[in-house]
Amino acid sequence: MSSESEEPLASDASESNELGIIGHLETRRKFIKQVAGTSAVLAIGPHLVGSASLDQVTPTATPEGTSDLLKVNLKINGKSHALDVDPRVTLLDALRERLQLTGSKKGCDHGQCGACTVLVNARRINSCLTLAVMHEGDEITTIEGLANGDELHPMQAAFIEHDGFQCGYCTPGQICSAVALLHEGHANSDDEIREWMSGNICRCGAYPNILAAIKEAETKGRA
Amino acid sequence: MNPFTYVRAEDANQAVTAVSGKPQSKFLGGGTNLIDLMKMGVETPNGLIDINRLPLAQIEELPNKGVRIGAMARNSDVAEHQLIKTRYPVLSQALLSGASPQLRNMATVGGNLMQRTRCYYFYDPAFPACNKRKPGSGCGALDGYNRIHAVLGQGEQCIATHPSDMCVALAALDAVVHVRGPNGERQIAFGDFHRLPGNTPERDTNLGPDELIIAVDLPAIPFAVRSHYLKVRDRASYAFALVSVAAALDLGSNNEINAARVALGGVAHKPWRANVAEKKLIGQEANENTFRVAAEAELAAAKGYKYNSFKIELAKRAIVRALSNVAAMG
Numbered sequence: 001m002s003s004e005s006e007e008p009l010a011s012d013a014s015e016s017n018e019l020g021i022i023g024h025l026e027t028r029r030k031f032i033k034q035v036a037g038t039s040a041v042l043a044i045g046p047h048l049v050g051s052a053s054l055d056q057v058t059p060t061a062t063p064e065g066t067s068d069l070l071k072v073n074l075k076i077n078g079k080s081h082a083l084d085v086d087p088r089v090t091l092l093d094a095l096r097e098r099l100q101l102t103g104s105k106k107g108c109d110h111g112q113c114g115a116c117t118v119l120v121n122a123r124r125i126n127s128c129l130t131l132a133v134m135h136e137g138d139e140i141t142t143i144e145g146l147a148n149g150d151e152l153h154p155m156q157a158a159f160i161e162h163d164g165f166q167c168g169y170c171t172p173g174q175i176c177s178a179v180a181l182l183h184e185g186h187a188n189s190d191d192e193i194r195e196w197m198s199g200n201i202c203r204c205g206a207y208p209n210i211l212a213a214i215k216e217a218e219t220k221g222r223a
Numbered sequence: 224m225n226p227f228t229y230v231r232a233e234d235a236n237q238a239v240t241a242v243s244g245k246p247q248s249k250f251l252g253g254g255t256n257l258i259d260l261m262k263m264g265v266e267t268p269n270g271l272i273d274i275n276r277l278p279l280a281q282i283e284e285l286p287n288k289g290v291r292i293g294a295m296a297r298n299s300d301v302a303e304h305q306l307i308k309t310r311y312p313v314l315s316q317a318l319l320s321g322a323s324p325q326l327r328n329m330a331t332v333g334g335n336l337m338q339r340t341r342c343y344y345f346y347d348p349a350f351p352a353c354n355k356r357k358p359g360s361g362c363g364a365l366d367g368y369n370r371i372h373a374v375l376g377q378g379e380q381c382i383a384t385h386p387s388d389m390c391v392a393l394a395a396l397d398a399v400v401h402v403r404g405p406n407g408e409r410q411i412a413f414g415d416f417h418r419l420p421g422n423t424p425e426r427d428t429n430l431g432p433d434e435l436i437i438a439v440d441l442p443a444i445p446f447a448v449r450s451h452y453l454k455v456r457d458r459a460s461y462a463f464a465l466v467s468v469a470a471a472l473d474l475g476s477n478n479e480i481n482a483a484r485v486a487l488g489g490v491a492h493k494p495w496r497a498n499v500a501e502k503k504l505i506g507q508e509a510n511e512n513t514f515r516v517a518a519e520a521e522l523a524a525a526k527g528y529k530y531n532s533f534k535i536e537l538a539k540r541a542i543v544r545a546l547s548n549v550a551a552m553g
Contacts, residue, residue: 067226087229087271090258110259111326123299123328129258130329133229134251134273177325184324198460199323 072133076101077145085132092116094132095142103143103172107201114200117173117180118142124180126199143172146179154220155179158213166204174200178214187218224261231273235403235435241272243405243433250274250435252295252334255326260339264348265356279333279437282306288443294333294436298389299324301332311441313450313469317392320454323461333436336390336400336416339427340383340492341463342372354380355424370530371465374538375522376491381424382528384489385417386463391488392452394496395469396441404434417493424492446473446482449552453545454488455537464489466538468545472509478550480504480513485521485546490538497521500542509550511543518542 069084074094081099092109095101095118104127107115111129118127119141146153155175158164165171177200181187186196193214194207202210229251232238242248248270251257260266279293282304290306301307302318322330344350344363352361364372364382372382390413398413417428430436450471456462467488473481483504485497500521507513518539525535 068228070229087227088224110262111255114323114325117325124325125329126255126325129255129326131229131251131254131258133231134254134275136231181324186324195460196324199325 070133072136074099074132074135074140075138076140077142083132087131087133089132090128091118091130091132091135091140092127095127101142101144104176105169105172107170107173112201113170113173114177115170115173117176117200119176119180122180122183124177141176143176146175153179155182155213155217158217158220159210162209162213162216163206164210164213165202165206170200170202170204174202174210178210178217181214182218182221187214190215225264225267225269227268228270229273230270231276233276235277235279235437238272238274238277239403239405239433239435242435245270246432248272250333252331253297253326253329254334255322255330256334256338260346263346265339265346274435285440285443290441292332292439292441294331294438296332298322298327298330298332298335301389302327309448311392311396311444311447311450313395313447313452313471314389314392314441316452317388317454317467317469320452320464320467321388332389332439335387336436336439337428337430338385338387338390341386342383343368345383355383355420355427358423358425365528368530369528371463371489372528372531373491374525374527374531374534375487375495376419376493377526378420378422378424380422381420381492383420383424383492385427385491385493387494388452388454388464388467388488390417390494391467391486392469393439393441394494395450395471395484395486396444396447397484399440399442400436401438401440402430402434403437404431408437413494414496420492427492444471444484447471447484449474449549450484451545451549451552453541453548455541466490466534466541468538468541470542470545470549472504472546472549474509474550478509480507480509483546485517485542487521487538487542490525490534497542499523504546509546511547514543514546515539517546 067086067088070087072083072085074081083098085094092104092106095104104118105115107113109128111126116126116128117124120138155178159175181196187193193211230241232241247268249268251271251273257266277295279295281293282296283291285291292301298318302315308315342364344353345355350363352363354360354362362381373384393413400411400416402409415429418426452469454464454467456464469486471484475481483501485500487495487497500517503517503520522535522539527535
């Protein structure tokens with residue numbers, strides 16, 4: 001379940017691997033993922049079909065609790081990932097559960113908090129309210145794709161410089177949103193920045209420092 | 224989320240063909256409302272037809288100096304478009320007052336028209352009674368917590384409000400909705416697109432089950448350059464309207480009102496065109512007293528419930544404020 005070049009799902013071999021990992025536990029995250037992944041395999045079932053063009057797929061009543069898997073090629077941070085996904089899988093879940101890109105966070109899962117913000121074709125969106133299969137061919141950038149090797153993106157550096165976070169859970173979404181905000185040209189005043197960052201909620205209340213970080217990144221970007 | 228089949232349409236005819244005769248299938252645009260409702264178990268389509276690749280995102284001037292907005296144009300692109308910002312500022316302001324930058328980048332114009340109510344009793348299937356979600360089950364809001372609910376045009380079956388800001392501006396601007404079905408295209412005047420609840424609150428619009436929204440036309444309205452959207456809400460940003468007003472005025476040299484456009488959001492099952500107020504404004508001098516008289520007339524038939532009666536006075540004051548702002552534009 002976890003590699004980006006997928007084996008056919010739920011073959012006997014891969015399923016027993018999923019179930020037989022107890023001797024190889026490395027981290028809590030990996031353990032949780034493996035347990036969750038196994039459940040997903042069992043729930044989804046092994047139906048593999050081709051790409052979803054209107055010619056090939058005739059909508060029919062599907063058995064309760066299953067959907068046909070679809071092939072999708074996601075281009076994330078410059079790298080292509082071929083996946084077989086249940087059409088119900090959101091882009092956020094594909095990133096986190098299938099591709100181990102766990103920087104994008106699941107906060108509310110209803111498009112209200114912004115923790116899942118990623119850039120698609122250079123525009124910020126909520127990855128929790130879009131399906132992975134909708135993004136064939138799109139250029140997706142997540143928080144993992146902003147730095148240039150070991151060199152932080154200027155917005156990442158500014159968030160550290162100004163303590164633009166406390167617990168850090170909303171931070172990847174805040175930073176992706178802030179990068180897009182500068183690109184959109186909406187950093188002309190404190191009020192404008194606040195308004196255009198309103199889709200990213202911070203429960204710790206780090207807003208003054210987030211504002212300071214964005215202003216610094218904006219100033220340095222112009223210098 | 225219930226299982227469904229997914230197909231991607233490449234053009235409008237393909238999309239209409241794919242949905243035709245399959246009442247359990249739905250078009251998938253930006254997904255900001257539909258996918259959320261599917262997660263909640265409120266919407267349970269067994270097929271989704273992805274229309275995001277349809278070539279319907281253009282915003283262009285019409286020969287009659289109006290503007291055509293493609294159904295797949297994203298809310299953010301409409302709001303920032305020069306034709307919209309300069310000729311129909313009320314529409315740009317309404318769009319920018321709604322949702323968040325991320326959601327506006329996803330949400331389409333067609334999808335915005337098809338938004339469903341944010342009534343708590345509709346949005347959460349844990350509530351057993353909702354005539355809109357489950358016809359005949361009753362209305363949980365009627366005797367429940369109805370602070371965000373309707374004060375105009377409602378019935379005993381449903382007191383939900385339409386959640387859109389964009390649609391309030393489109394109502395004021397007399398927009399025309401172009402739709403395509405299996406038998407070709409037809410046009411729907413904006414005031415006829417959304418419905419009052421009556422005895423069929425499960426139906427939000429007059430769009431047929433196999434019809435696709437193609438475009439929204441804005442007629443040429445020279446005085447709409449003097450227009451404004453006022454939104455009153457619980458937070459400074461990123462909240463649905465308690466009450467909103469889209470307003471435009473055509474003023475003569477003696478400050479007389481030649482023409483007026485007023486529409487209200489947050490008060491009814493559909494974007495509420497304030498026809499009564501508009502009639503009261505015509506021929507009068509543009510001043511606060513005139514605006515108040517018009518607002519009183521529009522809300523004369525309003526009916527409040529336990530928690531939302533404040534909306535009646537709030538709507539009157541919002542009308543006065545919005546019209547005053549427009550008049551002050553000079």
